[in-house]
Amino acid sequence: QVQLVESGGGLVQPGGSLRLSCVASGFPFANYPMSWYRQAPGKERELVATITSAGSGGVPSYAKSVKGRFTISRDNAKNTVDLQMNNLQPLDTAVYYCQGRTSWGQGTQVTVSS
Numbered sequence: 001q002v003q004l005v006e007s008g009g010g011l012v013q014p015g016g017s018l019r020l021s022c023v024a025s026g027f028p029f030a031n032y033p034m035s036w037y038r039q040a041p042g043k044e045r046e047l048v049a050t051i052t053s054a055g056s057g058g059v060p061s062y063a064k065s066v067k068g069r070f071t072i073s074r075d076n077a078k079n080t081v082d083l084q085m086n087n088l089q090p091l092d093t094a095v096y097y098c099q100g101r102t103s104w105g106q107g108t109q110v111t112v113s114s
Helices: none
Strands: 003-007 010-012 018-025 034-039 046-051 060-062 070-075 080-085 094-100 108-112
Touching: 003 094, 018 034, 018 094, 018 108, 034 070, 034 080, 046 070, 046 080, 060 070, 080 094
Parallel strands: 010 108
Antiparallel strands: 003 018, 018 080, 034 046, 034 094, 046 060, 070 080, 094 108
8 A cells, every 4th residue: 555654853943954754655656746745733734845756857846935945856766755954944843744646644743943
């Protein structure tokens, strides 16, 4: 079955960096776009970044709020999609989810606080 497992969350000070990773299994990973979402307390889940399938060139796109600070990338040989997050701010605090082929990971907590 489809499985997405995130890792890499944690506590970081404002201005710091974290790298999230998602390992996918159970489907032809390279053929699907992959996304990262986040959900802050009391807010709806929002799209953070998407990367197109290998066949579509692996083109990234970003929410306005993270553009220039976050970078999404994929390794089709390892079935992984990463999210490099730089210059993190308290408003980035949320549970981050990996999404692909209509499936979701369990989420990983990112907390930005001094």
